[in-house]
Amino acid sequence: MQRREILKLISATTLLAGTNLAAKSEPSAQYPLLLNYNENAIGMSESSKRAISQSLSIGSRYPDAQQEKLTEQIATAFKLAPENVGIGSGSSQNIQSIILALAQRAKSQGLPIQLIAPNPTFNYAERYAKSVGVPVVLVGLKDDLSFDIEAMKKAAAGFNGLSVYYVCNPNNPTAMLTPSSVLNEWIKRESDKFFLVDEAYAELVNDPSFISAISLLQEKVKNLAVVRTFSKLYALAGQRVGYCLSSAENIEEFNKFLSFDNANLAGLVAASAVFADEEFKSYSLKSINLSRQIVTEALDKLGLSYADSQANFIFHKVGADTREYAKNMKARGIYVGRPFAPFFNYNRLSLGTPEQMKEFVKVLFEFRKQGLV
Template sequence: MDRRSFLKSSSLVASGFALNSLFNQSVAQTNNAILPSKKHPLLLNFNENSLGMSPKAKDAIIQALPTAFRYPDDARAELLNNIAELYNLSDKHISIGNGSSETIQATVAMLANKAKQRGINIQLVTPDPTFNYAELYSLPLGVKITKIPLKADLSFDLEKMEQAASNFDGLSVVYICNPNNPTAMVTPYSQLEKWLGTQSDNVFFIVDEAYAEFVEDPSFISAIEFVKKGQENLVVTRTFSKIFALAGLRVGYGVAAPNTISAIDEFLSIDNTNTAGAVAAIASLKDKTFIAHSLKSNNISRKIVEKALTEIGLEYAPSQANFIFHKVNGDVKTYKQRMADANVMVGREFPPVVGWNRLTLGTPEEMEQFVIVLKQFHEKGWA
């Protein structure tokens, strides 16, 4: 079950909130000698940041509460300026969304409307598997979905994606998640540069960089560099949900040429920013110590899991995000259910890539607990 399906069940939503509440209460008590329990489960399934938000972000929310009866216009404007300064761009290059997913939704809607006005066909070209919100937002609009399977090494088949766009009679919307979800793998800038750097009226790129702040691979360069060069058929989406741990406050943004941002904004909710989210995001951007701590914690957690996977002989993809994609011996659905029975909530399988499971990287303490369970499973022949 993915998070969208999860949210459709009210009973599951209620239990999910309860699990999160119980787990947050238990964080201070956990250590690698304590196994997960019904009261204190491990939630390693939705790529959340178990560290929780920056203390400065918490303080900013508390300080903003007395004026929360006012509309968040000033805080929103400040956030726009802060993001723009981060990339040496103007605030006209930035669009704030209710999470990066709203920016993706608005972009798809804008492009579908553009195709309708031009009287031409429209398709979404997307790798398979990848984060599927661009696809889900396209379906109700009658956008043709063209999926290009990953290569055997789990990398994007950019050549076939480009062919699919070139051979289409109409507007092609190309979705690229970098690092990709669920593989956590980076697509090097050198492989993207030629195609993404091409200005075209019939191709538009949505580059989802939700996990970019976790990347340390020097082959990765943000697609924001194309925006800086003035390219207009491109939007780069980012989020405060991951390294900044603000998933519950729903703050994301898009970076694009001013004309492109203006077109996208027409399809966004006018009041899509709340005071708590805005001030927390501003404080998070400024808290360099927390950002470094979040990255270090994630790297330690990754090494803990990679070491365990290597020891028991399970293949895994090279991760540059806060999750790791690894093989499972046997049926993934059975593995997932057995993990749930052991009070460990892991990710899922992503067809057409079968036999692999996506695991969120929690805190190092959480991953030490996960490794204990994983090794027990391996001894039983379950992993």
């Protein structure tokens, strides 16, 4: 990216940040940089804002038509039928409904069930499984921070029941991608297991070899559910809209564990608008890519290693205990990610706007001078 393009993008990103003064001044306790929850710092699209504003006149009505429209948009985009789509209040609700439905499926068949997940990863599937008494097997990452797929397979091999694999791709907190050639072949080979693939960050992947697991649903694979969200690329974390893609039979089963009218009107119309907003999606991706570049260049200069980020956050070494590092950053008005055991010398840094990341980098270099990283 040329310098002129970078400056234009930084300037435009600042305007999109609106009243977030942290985008225009040094971070402080009053106006902190929120680089801890993997949100999209450029803010909601204008198309989403307009859609919400225009929906106020029908706020007294149930949003059945709006949910139907979004469902059809998603189905069309992925060359599936509307019956293959389930809308959730954030993808986390879809994850919950899948776990609950599979637990009931196993119970009705008189089978034990277990959830197998890498560690660390996004832990909502684990939390929901434990809440209904489903045993959870956590498999540590390999030295290179990738999934230990062979160990996950072994955990399922000796189990006489329903094994459910949870695979977050790209993974959270590492932002690393499991190669599509590996994951998709694994799903096909183990047709007697169920795969819950979390693609919350799939729209942010830069690796040209990436092929979404959704492609397997287009091939009528049954032992798979893919969840996605409007919280990341689409900047709608606060609106709580996500979705699940699976076979029609699976979706019907999962939906029994969702409340009726589980998605709100504002979120649905905002999601519908931004899903069709190609200009915003392109801009959002460019902003995130530039922010990542600003940070990785700084990490390279400081000799701090990091995982290959295919998302809107970077898992990087801090050279110290990340709990102390986060405390020091907070004192400077910057909130960074929480600890992820057992990697207490790594921190998960969410990517803000390019201008925000320039402020972060300034502080990071000051920390080096002070011997804090």
